[in-house]
Amino acid sequence: MRRYFAATTQRMEALAKQEIERFGAEKVNTSFRGVYFSCGTETLYKICYQSRLISRIFAPIYRFEAPDKDALYEGAMQVDWLRYFRHVDQTFAIDGNIYNSKINHSKYIALRVKDAVADWFRDRIGRRPYVETNNPDLRFHVHLRNDIATINFDVTNGTLQKRGYRSDSVEAPLSEHLAAACLDVSGWKGDVPFVDLMCGSGTFGIEAALLASQKPAGSFRKKWGFEQTPDFQPKLWRQVREAADAKIRSITAPIIGCDIDAAAVTAARQNARRAGFADAIEFRHSSFQDLQLPETPGVIFVNPPYGIRLGADIEEVALLYNKIGDFFKQKAQGWRAFVFTGNLDLVSAIRLKPSRRHIFYNGPLESRLLEYEIY
Ligand SMILES: C[S@@+](CC[C@H](N)C(=O)[O-])C[C@H]1O[C@@H](n2cnc3c(N)ncnc32)[C@H](O)[C@@H]1O
Numbered sequence: 001m002r003r004y005f006a007a008t009t010q011r012m013e014a015l016a017k018q019e020i021e022r023f024g025a026e027k028v029n030t031s032f033r034g035v036y037f038s039c040g041t042e043t044l045y046k047i048c049y050q051s052r053l054i055s056r057i058f059a060p061i062y063r064f065e066a067p068d069k070d071a072l073y074e075g076a077m078q079v080d081w082l083r084y085f086r087h088v089d090q091t092f093a094i095d096g097n098i099y100n101s102k103i104n105h106s107k108y109i110a111l112r113v114k115d116a117v118a119d120w121f122r123d124r125i126g127r128r129p130y131v132e133t134n135n136p137d138l139r140f141h142v143h144l145r146n147d148i149a150t151i152n153f154d155v156t157n158g159t160l161q162k163r164g165y166r167s168d169s170v171e172a173p174l175s176e177h178l179a180a181a182c183l184d185v186s187g188w189k190g191d192v193p194f195v196d197l198m199c200g201s202g203t204f205g206i207e208a209a210l211l212a213s214q215k216p217a218g219s220f221r222k223k224w225g226f227e228q229t230p231d232f233q234p235k236l237w238r239q240v241r242e243a244a245d246a247k248i249r250s251i252t253a254p255i256i257g258c259d260i261d262a263a264a265v266t267a268a269r270q271n272a273r274r275a276g277f278a279d280a281i282e283f284r285h286s287s288f289q290d291l292q293l294p295e296t297p298g299v300i301f302v303n304p305p306y307g308i309r310l311g312a313d314i315e316e317v318a319l320l321y322n323k324i325g326d327f328f329k330q331k332a333q334g335w336r337a338f339v340f341t342g343n344l345d346l347v348s349a350i351r352l353k354p355s356r357r358h359i360f361y362n363g364p365l366e367s368r369l370l371e372y373e374i375y
Pocket of ligand 1: 170171172173174175197198199200201202203204258259260261264286287288289303304305306320
């Protein structure tokens with residue numbers, strides 16, 4: 001049993017806690033933008049492979065006082081780096097962040113710890129591992145807070161939010177784990193139709209398909225940090241993946257996305273194909289106003305433009321929100337509708353009273369997921 005920190009986005013902590021508990025982790029405590037938890041290797045592998053809500057997992061390695069650069073270097077020299085490196089030819093990267101400390105440059109803490117890793121290996125075996133910032137075998141993260149440094153091993157090797165099915169050819173896509181969190185809040189389980197009125201790159205539809213099929217969100221990922229360490233258990237990792245893959249089921253309710261922009265629809269179709277859902281999701285090129293909803297009521301999602309870009313015509317965007325409200329009233333009786341927006345001033349333009357509101361952060365932007373029950 002070991003202690004870990006799963007990073008997530010502000011306001012997603014409670015949802016991430018529930019998810020991690022479902023996988024069997026213990027002593028799960030929320031913190032700012034993350035969740036601390038304890039578990040053994042099998043549960044860790046399950047979380048890595050199947051979590052839809054967390055963006056990264058760190059394993060704290062060593063915590064020490066680091067009021068200055070020398071103390072930081074000396075602390076990093078105390079780590080037994082061969083618990084993490086299998087051999088000196090593995091590449092590595094170090095990043096860092098600082099809160100309220102005397103050392104005040106995050107690039108600098110990463111550099112000092114890199115020096116320590118290089119010297120530690122040189123002292124012992126006469127050679128050093130090389131730094132590779134873009135695609136390293138191993139990543140470490142140094143967190144300096146109130147002059148206390150924590151060196152963490154990056155278990156996932158980078159962020160899980162980019163699951164690997166999407167090419168970023170469309171403007172303003174939602175991050176995959178934020179879309180997954182919105183779906184969790186909606187309570188949709190895949191048994192009734194799911195419609196995204198403004199699908200963009202198709203994130204909601206593809207995340208809905210992942211949820212409905214129970215396809216593991218980690219199944220697209222090629223590289224994990226834990227696979228590179230001496231204590232990696234390949235047999236257990238294969239068993240965890242096989243057990244999760246065996247639960248994948250076929251999608252029964254329609255999943256539909258539409259967008260007025262032809263390029264967005266093309267990107268959404270390509271992304272769905274990459275995710276393995278070419279036949280499970282129907283993407284249409286049309287304005288949402290021309291969309292005929294399935295007869296059986298289900299759930300509507302819409303992430304309209306926010307109108308906050310330079311040069312955006314805010315009256316035109318407000319009109320679009322009016323039309324969304326009209327569509328709900330005229331064509332979506334019996335449906336539950338969810339609007340995700342980062343522009344709170346435009347919410348009143350929908351001209352319907354939301355039954356629930358959830359605050360999320362889309363990057364730095366405070367956003368709302370609004371729920372409407374349409375009678
Ligand atoms: C904020 S983006 C949606 C991003 C999407 N959630 C994603 O993850 O990629 C808003 C989308 O609304 C689309 N849109 C704007 N007006 C529309 C309309 N009348 N009907 C359908 N789509 C529309 C835009 O083309 C754009 O792709």
